Amino acid sequence: MRSDVLKVISSARDVTNAIVLTHNIDFVFVQTVALSAFHRCGHPTITVFADSRSAADSFAQQKVILTDLGVRYRVVPIAMGPGFRFHPKAVLLSGEHAGVLLVGSGNLTLGGWRENGEVWTRFDSESDGAGPFHAFRNYLAEVLTRVLLPDAVKGDGEEAFDPRSKSWLSTGSTDDGGLVGRTGSGPTLLEQILVASGDEPVEELYVCSPYFDNDGVALRELVASVGARRATILCQAGRTALHQRAWEPTATIAKLQNIDYRHPGFADRERSAFMHAKFYGLRRQDDVVVLAGSANCSRAALTVQGNAGNAELMAVRVLTPQAFQEEFLGELHVSAEPVILSQELSGEDDEESPGTALRILAARFEAGCLLVGYAPSSAAVTDCLVDGTTVPFAKSGNGVLSVSCGSDPKLVSIRAWIDDELVESETAWIDLERQLRATARGRSLA
Missing domain, CATH: 2.60.40.10 (Immunoglobulins)
Structure with a gap:
């Protein structure tokens, strides 16, 4: 959870294509901070898929000072059904010799890429093979079905996964794996969590999510469906959106654990940071199945069926209990103080504004x-x-x-x-295709 996405990007080499998935986007952060990191890793083409409503709201506030949008990088708005969001978070860095894929919980903002307590799972082509990258390519193909005027955007994806220039795509295991998700269709994420956990009994379920639906339906269904002997809900006191009414139906079959996330600050002083990470740990007798990524514990993320629901993406790993403790639970500061939940209802992650009908x-x-x-x-x-x-x-x-x-x-x-x-x-930006199509080599010489 201490992954610094900007450092990961800056330390990569010879990257030719970058693809980012996000719900929220801070265009000023991209222009003033993120582009510098991409500059250092090889001047790649940059394609960002963002929730259409969130992108429009951010652009309306920041457009007067933006200069690189539609010229140096492309942002593709993705619209979901009414009341639902495009919510996955991922970063793909694709080069001729290697690929890096991050799947996590952080939006394309300073908080999401550096300041918050976020969770990121990293896949490297050299150590993890091509399987997770093929799974991400397949997920991206589903996203592209929601894109208007898709031809140019499809070209960005095809170049990032071109086996003629990306030989690493055929190394190691090429079986799709390591990811689960949905884009408003297919099995619910709850169903996919149950499949990932297998037939072995679950000893304990860990739920880490900052946001919940107001009736607590998803939490109750998750705990009941997993059927673990114990269920622990990790809550950051004073910052969790879980309120008393949503918690009460599950209170008899689960417990709340007060946690905090401490971020390194100035002069080696730690400071509390917002815990925006989402992960679900299913501890079995000898291992822990961990699903970590974008999905909050809400109906829109986990349980809505059919052609509705959010678009979400989660990484799946099977860890030893010790590794789970070190990589996840050990990152948290645990308190014996009880969690006092609010009596007031609160919306899910990033409450949407109504926007315009057109x-x-x-x-x-x-x-x-x-x-x-x-x-x-x-x-x-x-x-x-x-x-x-x-x-x-x-x-x-x-x-x-x-x-x-x-x-x-x-x-x-x-x-x-x-x-x-x-x-x-609302006023929208325009993609200038000639500039966006410039090769990484051409940009590095400019």
Whole structure:
């Protein structure tokens, strides 16, 4: 949990492609801090997949000072169903000779990549083989089915996993493994947790999550389904979103453990930091199955079935009890003080703002043509504004319009009729494909 993602990136060498999954994104952090780390590891192409609502909110607040978005790095908004989030967190560093994959709980912010108590599982192609990377590629393929105007983005992924230039993809075990997740379809994460735990009885269940659904349904179902002899819920007093009403249905079959995370501070003084890590440990007789990553203990993350729910991603490992103690429990400061839970209801991780009914989910410019993908596709678009000026446009497919531009555009918004109401989208950034397609070698010489 003391992994510093920025140091991992900075210490990598000859990286040609970087792919990041995140819920929240701080564009200023990317521009002022993260890009410097990527610069040191080889000037890779950078593709970030982020929750569409969170990305739009952050961009609205920070757009006036952004210069590299859509030019030096690409951000791909991913929209889930109403009330659900694109919530996985991962970093792939792909080079010609090796690959590194981090799967964890931290958003693309200073807190997520350095300051919070986060959990990250690291896979190295040299020691772990290609299996986890193939599993991540398959997960990414599911994410891409939710992307508007996907061709350029697919090209980013294909280059990162091109076996002709990434020979390490065929070394060691190439069986998919090490990851479980979903993108709003398929088995629930709770079902996948139960499969990962196998048929052997679970002696103790450990749950570490900062957020829970307000009725405590997911926690109750998790504890009951695992059927462990003991269940321990790790709670950071004063910062957990678990409240009394959500805890009461599970209180008779589980216990709360007061924990804290201490972050190294100035002058070697430790300070308490927000414990944002999510992990589930299932201790069996001789080992511990650990699932660590993005999923909170909520219905949206663990139990919603069908084509709903969050997109989540978890790494799976089987550790010795000693390794689990050292890598997870040993990172925490345990207190005998009781956890006093709030009586007030609180929302899950990163409560969403309502946003607008009309959203731009992609805007790509190349060779004089700007393509804009929007939702809902049924909206009757009346106006398109490029850099604040109304311009002519043409429909170019379901939920897509095209605009001819004489120079590189920066910002776009649209107006449309939805349910007899004229609404305007939030302003969106534009990806300049020629600049984004520059090779790592070309950028290093610039």
